[in-house]
Amino acid sequence: MSRIITRRRFLIGSTLTASTLGLSGCDALVESPKVQSILKIAEGLTMKTQRALIGDDTLAREYSLADISPSFRANGTSMPDGAQYQDLLSRQFSTWQLEVGGLVERPAKLSLAALKAMPARTQITRHDCVEGWSAIGQWSGVPLGALLNQVGLKPEARYIVFHCADEYEKTLDGSGWYYESIDLVDAFHPQTILAHSMNGHDLEVAHGAPLRLRVERQLGYKQAKYLMRIEAVSDLSTLYGGNGGFWEDRGYEWYAGI
């Protein structure tokens, strides 16, 4: 958290200057609605700058098999404790289905077998957690763009939301459901996949079984694990805390570009 605020202060310092904002370096100010909205503008600028500099379709660096980390830390939830997930796990996810809905022409429910039967992309990438650790892993799964083309996005769709099976903590409005969202540029990026395999094996529970998002140009907290439902939406403000993700609702940046 302090790291994020530090980064935000840096953003303010570099794009708008603290004096324009009348900032004194007080944490309470960072939480104020006015400062929050200015921070959102600053964040939009970083995303636009990054995309202008590196391009919409630029690939995150890919590594070789020899680079794969011998151990890949699990972070956040490592075992969802809800009864529904425990039931799915006890049946080796044979009854699990990914629901794809919202602003799509043909809502769908896909079994793990159906997803595994679709053409897959395999990539070896570096995962960077905001807490300061990184690990290189190999991920295989269905390109999200292919799945979205299959269900057909309605013209109003602007974001894809990922709903997970775990509640991480229940501090905000009593809800702690983990969720994430990305825009359509990232949704259709070639390295954005719904991964069912890691390092050549089915995903382990600790890493998000049976299916997780990999969106390789962003930080670890965007890589939603335990996917249950994908929803196309026009606006993020109506979901949970309104900031597009579990950690975003707790102050992290929505566009977590690396």
Ligand SMILES: Nc1nc2c(c(=O)[nH]1)N[C@H]1C(S)=C(S)[C@@H](COP(=O)(O)O)O[C@H]1N2
């Ligand atoms: N559903 C869910 N997804 C999640 C999290 C979580 O707690 N729940 N933690 C996030 C964070 S902060 C990181 S760094 C990565 C960790 O992925 P890993 O456990 O495979 O290392 O998952 C992300 N996705």
Ligand SMILES: [Mo]
């Ligand atoms: Mo993380």
